[in-house]
Amino acid sequence: MDDVDSRLIAELRRDGRASISDLAAKLKLARATVRGRIERLIASGEIAGFTVLTRADVTAAPVRGLTLIGIEGRGTERIMAQLQGMPAVQAVHSTNGRWDLIVEVAAETLQELDDTLVRIRRIEGITSSETNLLLSTRRPLKRP
Known part of the structure; x- marks a missing residue:
């Protein structure tokens, strides 16, 4: 996991429903790069899942x-x-x-x-x- 992965995970922690486009804009990366990194982080088990916080x-x-x-x-x-x-x-x-x-x-x-x-x-x-x-x-x- 590199700095880009860490920043991506930080953004997902702030908003797990952020779109690939929004994440790419915030991280100044291509959408395909963000999508690929998310898929790799899920496949490697670094991202174990997503959740919802209710009121x-x-x-x-x-x-x-x-x-x-x-x-x-x-x-x-x-x-x-x-x-x-x-x-x-x-x-x-x-x-x-x-x-x-x-x-x-x-x-x-x-x-x-x-x-x-x-x-x-x-x-x-x-x-x-x-x-x-x-x-x-x-x-x-x-x-x-």
């Missing part, structure tokens, strides 16, 4: 964050099970380092997020937590 995907839970959790003792599995039962919890990741778990949370409002964080902090065995709000998400280009 629900981007607005159902606009308040998102990552909660870093420290656990006392050996209660990780029990705590993970409790976390997974909470509606606002999108994913639970075990990790190494200072924190034991990273929890992806999503809510409709800051108040709903705060209520979820209070519930999390009350789980027996959790000794510390830190939450960072996600302000925006950008997908990085895949580099060789």
